[in-house]
Amino acid sequence: xxxxxxAAGALRMTxxxxxxxxxxxxxxxxxxxDTGTRERIGQTSSAxxxxxxxxxxxxxxxxxxxxxxxxxxxxELALLFDTITDLAPRTRYYxxxxxxxxxxxxxxxxxxxxxxxxxxxxxxxxxSIRAGRAFLERGIRNNPDDWRxxxxxxxxxxxPNKIPALRDADDCFAAAAEAxxxxxxxxxxxxxxxxxxxxxxxxxxxxxxxxxxxxRALHAEGARNHTPTLLCLLLVLESRADxxxDTGxxxxxxxxxxxxxxxxxxxxxxxxxxxFPVDGVAAALRSIEARLxxxxxxxxxxSPPPAPFDPDQAFGN
Amino acid sequence: xxxxxxAVEIRHLVKDFRTSFRRRPLRAVDxxxxxxxAGEVYGLIGPNGSGKSTTMKALLGLMAPTSGxxxxxxxxxxxxxxxxxxxxLPENPYFHKHLTGVETLRFYGRLCGLRGRALDDRVVxxxxxxGLTDAGGRRLAGYSKGMLQRIGLAxxxxxxxxxxxxxxxxxxxxxxxxxxxxxxxxxLRDRGITVFLCSHLLEQxxxxxxxxxxxxxxxxxxxxxxxxxxxxxxxxxxxxxRAGADLVERITALVGESPGASxxxxxxxxxxxxxxxxxxxxxxxxxx
Amino acid sequence: xxxxxxxxxxxxxxxxxxxxxxxxxxxxLARMKVFHFLALFxxxxxxxxxxxxxxxxGPESAGAxxxxxxxxxxxxxxxxxxxxxxxxxxxxxxPKDIEDRTLYTxxxxxxxxxxxxxxxxxxxxxxxxxxxLAMDLLMTAVLQARTAIVLGEQxxxxxALGWPHDAVESLLAETRxxxxxxxxxxxxxxxxxxxxxxxxxxxxxxxxSTSTLxxxxxxxxxxxxxxFQADARDFWLQGGEAGEGAAARLASLALALVLPxxxxxxxxxxxxxxxxxxxxxxGRLVLAGGYYVVLFTLASWFIFAEKEI
Numbered sequence: 001x002x003x004x005x006x007a008a009g010a011l012r013m014t015x016x017x018x019x020x021x022x023x024x025x026x027x028x029x030x031x032x033x034d035t036g037t038r039e040r041i042g043q044t045s046s047a048x049x050x051x052x053x054x055x056x057x058x059x060x061x062x063x064x065x066x067x068x069x070x071x072x073x074x075x076e077l078a079l080l081f082d083t084i085t086d087l088a089p090r091t092r093y094y095x096x097x098x099x100x101x102x103x104x105x106x107x108x109x110x111x112x113x114x115x116x117x118x119x120x121x122x123x124x125x126x127x128s129i130r131a132g133r134a135f136l137e138r139g140i141r142n143n144p145d146d147w148r149x150x151x152x153x154x155x156x157x158x159x160p161n162k163i164p165a166l167r168d169a170d171d172c173f174a175a176a177a178e179a180x181x182x183x184x185x186x187x188x189x190x191x192x193x194x195x196x197x198x199x200x201x202x203x204x205x206x207x208x209x210x211x212x213x214x215x216r217a218l219h220a221e222g223a224r225n226h227t228p229t230l231l232c233l234l235l236v237l238e239s240r241a242d243x244x245x246d247t248g249x250x251x252x253x254x255x256x257x258x259x260x261x262x263x264x265x266x267x268x269x270x271x272x273x274x275x276f277p278v279d280g281v282a283a284a285l286r287s288i289e290a291r292l293x294x295x296x297x298x299x300x301x302x303s304p305p306p307a308p309f310d311p312d313q314a315f316g317n
Numbered sequence: 318x319x320x321x322x323x324a325v326e327i328r329h330l331v332k333d334f335r336t337s338f339r340r341r342p343l344r345a346v347d348x349x350x351x352x353x354x355a356g357e358v359y360g361l362i363g364p365n366g367s368g369k370s371t372t373m374k375a376l377l378g379l380m381a382p383t384s385g386x387x388x389x390x391x392x393x394x395x396x397x398x399x400x401x402x403x404x405x406l407p408e409n410p411y412f413h414k415h416l417t418g419v420e421t422l423r424f425y426g427r428l429c430g431l432r433g434r435a436l437d438d439r440v441v442x443x444x445x446x447x448g449l450t451d452a453g454g455r456r457l458a459g460y461s462k463g464m465l466q467r468i469g470l471a472x473x474x475x476x477x478x479x480x481x482x483x484x485x486x487x488x489x490x491x492x493x494x495x496x497x498x499x500x501x502x503x504x505l506r507d508r509g510i511t512v513f514l515c516s517h518l519l520e521q522x523x524x525x526x527x528x529x530x531x532x533x534x535x536x537x538x539x540x541x542x543x544x545x546x547x548x549x550x551x552x553x554x555x556x557x558x559r560a561g562a563d564l565v566e567r568i569t570a571l572v573g574e575s576p577g578a579s580x581x582x583x584x585x586x587x588x589x590x591x592x593x594x595x596x597x598x599x600x601x602x603x604x605x
Numbered sequence: 606x607x608x609x610x611x612x613x614x615x616x617x618x619x620x621x622x623x624x625x626x627x628x629x630x631x632x633x634l635a636r637m638k639v640f641h642f643l644a645l646f647x648x649x650x651x652x653x654x655x656x657x658x659x660x661x662x663g664p665e666s667a668g669a670x671x672x673x674x675x676x677x678x679x680x681x682x683x684x685x686x687x688x689x690x691x692x693x694x695x696x697x698x699x700p701k702d703i704e705d706r707t708l709y710t711x712x713x714x715x716x717x718x719x720x721x722x723x724x725x726x727x728x729x730x731x732x733x734x735x736x737x738l739a740m741d742l743l744m745t746a747v748l749q750a751r752t753a754i755v756l757g758e759q760x761x762x763x764x765a766l767g768w769p770h771d772a773v774e775s776l777l778a779e780t781r782x783x784x785x786x787x788x789x790x791x792x793x794x795x796x797x798x799x800x801x802x803x804x805x806x807x808x809x810x811x812x813x814s815t816s817t818l819x820x821x822x823x824x825x826x827x828x829x830x831x832x833f834q835a836d837a838r839d840f841w842l843q844g845g846e847a848g849e850g851a852a853a854r855l856a857s858l859a860l861a862l863v864l865p866x867x868x869x870x871x872x873x874x875x876x877x878x879x880x881x882x883x884x885x886x887x888g889r890l891v892l893a894g895g896y897y898v899v900l901f902t903l904a905s906w907f908i909f910a911e912k913e914i
Contacts, residue, residue, distance in 0.1 A: 023869065059674055093670060407709040
């Protein structure tokens with residue numbers, strides 16, 4: 001009897017192992033990892049044993065997380081989301097939400113409301129934004145096929161209020177462009193992802209040629225890509241590649257009208273916080289102002305654009 | 318003509334039960350041999366704990382003997398096909414209360430391979446046999462003890478077995494019900510069905526059985542034809558209706574004249590309490 | 606009495622007897638009012654619909670969250686109910702038959718013991734099947750109704766915000782995918798197969814257990830530990846390379862050989878989160894479950910065949 005049970009056990013191993021591999025391959029079961037990593041990737045003991053109940057428990061923990069959020073207990077909130085994503089590693093919503101709580105809610109709290117001394121506030125602000133990014137990147141490792149998570153990372157890395165907490169802006173924009181590129185690789189990604197990739201790429205110093213090629217390709221695809229930002233960037237990148245370009249005329253050509261070109265370029269000129277390149281924009285604005293008969297005293301170029309976000313100022317040191 | 322296959326043949330049956338680790342095993346049945354010929358009504362009697370139920374379970378293949386063998390119509394009890402020819406009514410059976418009498422019989426009938434028209438007919442026939450035609454549609458939860466015992470008997474008979482084993486068939490049943498069951502057993506005998514009965518109600522065994530075995534401490538201590546076992550060889554009984562005092566006097570004188578003969582006892586025979594009970598509760602004279 | 610037909614000839618096949626005993630067990634369980642829990646499930650499934658989830662995000666994700674909540678609640682409840690019923694009902698049946706002496710009357714008929722065991726198991730499986738079917742229908746109905754509402758809301762919202770066509774379609778497609786559909790039925794099938802395996806394990810335990818409580822507790826323990834069978838197996842397979850202790854390797858091997866791999870059924874969670882189990886994979890999962898059920902039923906038979914009752 002015992003021998004039979006063991007023999008049958010040995011026999012079933014011959015299909016149990018391939019079946020487990022199949023299910024892992026089809027991403028129906030989490031992959032097998034080293035003991036160190038598996039702690040953080042949805043295979044903790046509790047999660048394994050809760051087969052069939054994991055998402056339900058995650059739902060409850062999500063309710064609790066919301067309470068922690070309203071109580072502004074950020075540390076506990078982060079731990080809760082670690083557990084929630086252990087239980088439901090393939091639910092995008094939890095990755096997005098967990099990251100958002102860290103990088104946006106906790107960060108804003110430390111920036112504005114915290115009673116900590118400035119230096120510690122600044123450190124808390126920085127670390128919560130970085131934690132939010134790391135959380136999202138973990139979500140991406142768990143769900144590499146989910147374009148929305150890639151896009152969310154791109155969005156975070158191009159947020160002008162977050163960049164000072166991360167490393168230098170070029171790194172951020174390059175990483176964001178990469179995130180958008182991987183999002184765009186997914187067949188179900190929405191069209192804006194590639195435009196966002198362009199917006200990020202255009203801000204990486206030294207990759208403007210690449211950006212120009214992408215901008216031209218997107219522009220050629222048709223009217224749905226002719227957003228004001230894309231048209232402005234196309235102009236800027238062309239002007240950067242060819243400094244002798246008559247940007248005024250080119251702008252009117254691109255936008256299909258003086259007024260539309262002027263409004264869009266004014267807007268672009270004032271987006272200094274977002275660190276968009278502005279090569280040739282001033283010249284274009286001057287040229288169009290002349291055509292529209294706007295007096296030089298009322299020129300947009302006279303009013304100073306808003307300064308970029310400066311944490312030194314925010315934290316008062 | 319060769320000897321017909323006996324209905325039950327138990328050879329040197331021994332059954333030990335393990336009690337606890339240290340103590341010696343308990344021997345419930347000790348080298349028991351027993352033969353019941355087809356058509357007999359055999360009563361196995363003995364005090365509680367003498368091994369009656371164990372013997373029956375071994376015969377039905379519900380437990381394996383430690384040594385020895387049991388056969389039913391020549392088939393080893395440990396084989397499933399030995400139970401084709403046997404019906405069993407356990408002591409105080411509790412059938413599923415949620416089923417009706419008809420459903421219960423249909424269930425057991427299907428287990429024995431009956432189906433369709435044959436099963437329907439058989440159920441009607443059995444309900445009629447045990448006198449439960451009217452109660453057949455009711456759930457067993459509402460049955461009296463006697464009715465349960467009768468549906469149990471019907472269940473035992475469902476596949477028309479040639480042998481019926483009854484374990485304390487009248488335990489806990491009132492005398493009216495008890496008599497009904499006794500009549501059923503006699504009816505079975507008349508149909509040629511072998512009956513193997515276990516009981517400690519001696520009077521009942523005496524009324525229906527033609528062979529009796531007395532079991533004590535796991536061994537058969539006496540066995541044989543009932544009449545042979547209980548007749549007192551050197552006594553004769555005369556029962557006279559309306560005997561006057563002078564007649565009794567003359568008989569007494571006659572006995573006194575015969576050498577060696579003597580009157581052991583005389584007087585009015587008593588009716589049994591059972592008979593009295595039956596006469597007053599049913600209004601019939603309950604003769605055996 | 607009719608002319609005597611040799612009883613052996615009309616005894617009928619295993620299948621008939623197993624079906625008879627199964628149907629009997631099913632009615633027995635049904636009349637023990639086991640189905641009352643379905644009312645509880647209905648309350649849960651409908652309540653999950655109205656659970657006001659915290660709104661962390663924009664309006665477009667609210668609908669998906671509620672659909673996920675309905676699925677989590679429903680399949681979670683199915684998991685709990687099915688496993689508990691499988692273990693408790695199986696643990697109950699045989700001791701009850703012994704106590705009532707119905708076991709004597711059944712086994713005194715020409716019924717092989719394997720037929721009795723398989724029939725009892727079949728009764729529990731029927732109960733599980735009917736229960737899960739009812740729960741599944743209820744879940745699908747609630748999900749269907751709620752998905753229609755969410756789709757309407759999302760269309761209105763997208764129209765109000767002036768979303769481009771492809772973005773609206775992408776959102777609606779995602780919502781539809783989160784609604785009722787075949788992948789969800791695959792998960793319910795996995796729940797059933799897992800419960801069937803649990804029932805066969807409870808059957809095995811009840812053949813040597815002395816009480817219903819013992820069977821239930823050990824059964825649930827096996828359920829829990831079975832989720833780590835795959836880890837024990839991996840540990841044994843990889844232990845050689847890592848140079849682990851011999852005792853630990855042997856222990857993990859024993860665990861891997863005796864227990865079923867319940868981790869396989871964790872695909873249910875993946876389905877709730879939106880994955881699709883391909884039909885071929887589901888088929889292999891069902892086969893795997895069938896292997897376990899047959900294996901444990903045969904093991905029960907080996908013990909039960911020798912059992913003195």
